[in-house]
Amino acid sequence: MKEAKFVVSPVQLFAVIILFDLGSAIVMNVGSSAKQNAWIAIAAATVIGWGLFGFYRMLQTRQPSYDLFELVRLSFGRWLGSFIIAMYVVYFLYVAARVMRDFLELISSAVLENTPIEVLAFSFSMVIAYMIWLGFGVILRTAEFFFPIIMGIILVLFLLILIDRDYQFFYLKPVLGDGLMPVLSAIFPTLITFPFGELIVCLVFMHYTAPASRVGKASSFAIGISGLILAGTAVLETASLGVQMKERANFPFLVTVRDVSFGYFFERMEMAVVFVMLITILVKVSLFLFGALKGIEHLFRVPYRTAAFPIACLAAIFSIKIADTFAEHTLEGLSFVPMFIHIPMQLIIPLALFIILGVKRARHR
Amino acid sequence: MIGRMVRQMAIVLILGMLSLVGAGCWDMRSANEYVIVSSMSVTTGDGANYHVYLQMINALEFASSRATGSTPTYSIDAEGNTMDEAFGRIERKTARKLELSHMMLLILDAKLLATDKGLLFFEFLESMKDIRNDIQLVVSHRVAASEFSKLYFPEIRVSTVKLRRGLDSVEANWGGSPNTNLKQFIAAITSEGRQPVMSSVTMKLPSKQQQSVDAGKSTDSPTELVIDGTAVMRRAKLVGFLNTEETRDLLWIQDRIKDTSLTVQCGEDQYAQIRIGRSTTQLNVDYIDNRPKVKISINVEGAVSENQCESIRLSKISGFEQIRKLTEKAIQSHVEATVAKVQKKYGVDIFGFGEKLMGDHYQTFKIVKSHWDDEFVKAEVAVDVQAAIMRDGMISENLFRDIPGQSE
Structure with missing residues (x-):
């Protein structure tokens, strides 16, 4: 069951975390309930997310060679532990399907209108299954390879939006006009769970990271930078679309970039956004699928490569069946899922793990 | 050996079929x-x-x-x-x-x-x-x-x-x-x-x-x-x-004027033309004594392109002073008249005073926003224009002064 040893370098971790955080969050309308203060909400959520990830890391350093599932089994025992691992498997699979659906919605409403969604879902999940089948290192190297390209595209898009001058920073006012409540309700539960809390899936591979001393720095910078990019996108979206239009848009970043016209040469840049979405979601879905497969490995002793293709097919089907309409998808994804699925899996169970591990260690002494 | 070849061929076949099926002909457009x-x-x-x-x-x-x-x-x-x-x-x-x-x-x-x-x-x-x-x-x-x-x-x-x-x-x-x-x-x-x-x-x-x-x-x-x-x-x-003149006032208030040209009257049926090359506008909206108070400060920079007026001598400092005052007055009165016309005749805030109030005094705006257009009609509007007219083409003195028998 032990496969070839590989280590996750700090650079790879950095790239993976940034792409993971941007995945779907950069295009979907996150934090829009805070209106013109969405960027404040995102910035605050980044700080909280950074703390949350620090907590996950602390959990990991309690047993440095253990992954999430081994920690669960260690602290909850054989039967309850297996049950919780099964819950995580379903959870990761479910989130993978949700995220994949974000991408499918974008593709089928903005690019390939007439292509059946099944074809899109299966071709996408086959690529991911193939990546996982080649080994976890491939996911990391894919992320590492695409990272500079994605950062370059985002930088160019930001610059073009700024050069185009079709924005009014005036739309960002009034700052905190309705008090802190709208911002807080945007942060909790939506923003800290999506995208930052979803980093819990990193616990599945965190024990591969080396050298351990630089993990903290790499991950902190990654979360900070991804939060900066997300907040920056929110600022540009609000300034160029206005609050109401941003709130109405299904993919506000796409709409913002669509209008950019620079020198009659840089036009119709939305395909660049679709590409950013494609790569970031590729990374995100493959990490979640890898998490689910690792859980299956723990539960049923099936090597994760063997299960990669069938489980990827399952994720593709789930992503289609998860919602009948776009409205159902976004409503569930942004109101129901954070409260009733993300919070228990990202906060409550890790907290329980932390307490049990602490108690166990104290008893050992 | 043979088994491997079969496998390879199978892979090629599957890939070929996949590329046929997955190529996305559904969205082909020619x-x-x-x-x-x-x-x-x-x-x-x-x-x-x-x-x-x-x-x-x-x-x-x-x-x-x-x-x-x-x-x-x-x-x-x-x-x-x-x-x-x-x-x-x-x-x-x-x-x-x-x-x-x-x-x-x-x-x-x-x-x-x-x-x-x-x-x-x-x-x-x-x-x-x-x-x-x-x-x-x-x-x-x-x-x-x-x-x-x-x-x-x-x-x-x-x-x-x-x-x-x-x-x-x-x-x-x-x-x-x-x-x-x-x-x-x-x-x-x-x-x-x-x-x-x-x-x-x-x-x-x-x-x-x-x-x-x-x-x-x-x-x-x-x-x-x-x-x-x-x-x-x-x-x-x-x-x-x-009309277009009133539209210019609208754009002036919204700080959207890039270039324009202004005709000012400087005497009995005599005119001068000012080309404005730069303009910035600052808008201040507040709500005092149950009515909105709007202050519009317009800063323009320009040059005289045509001067038909005998009374204004652009070779003198006082000539530019006169032109500057005339320009400021012309812009000010025209902008004020347009705002007053929109207030009286149409009663809709097309200038965005409400948005400005919302940005700067959100708590006040929340109280009046449900009937903002009625408030807009009551608004007290003050226009302040600062003009900088600096030069006048290649020749400053008016040639009509040198025509014998024309001037005093």
């Missing part, structure tokens, strides 16, 4: 299935809500080797209760699909904007992925919107392009048109502190001749396109028009 739409004119229909005229490009005329001198654009119309229904009917007439992403102008008939359902189809415009947000909106003033899709001008053969360039140039060089694209219009119509405007266009002497390619054979074109100012709206309804 150019000859499409006809390019350049503009869209909408008016009320007889049998349905909307009557749509589309101006389409006859692409063959633009391929230099295959141009035959026939018309470069043509117009096809249909009615529909939804915009997409009308488009569908037009598609049945053209026998091709409509390529909407190059549409640059949406011309709305004044008749349509008088009804309640005038702008319901904007939902389609906003959510349709092919229609870009930078499509310009204009209102046809005094003529039917459909007329604009049928014109031919020899210098720019697609009349939509001529109109669009005209709008851009009038706004940039004179400040006479409040160019509004779809995004800006939607931002204004959904704003709590501002009412939307659009450019207004009209035609002098609409004629059948201008609808023919033969119009290019005459040096005197019978019909003229005129960009004549602003259409003032109350949400989705048209309430009136402002």
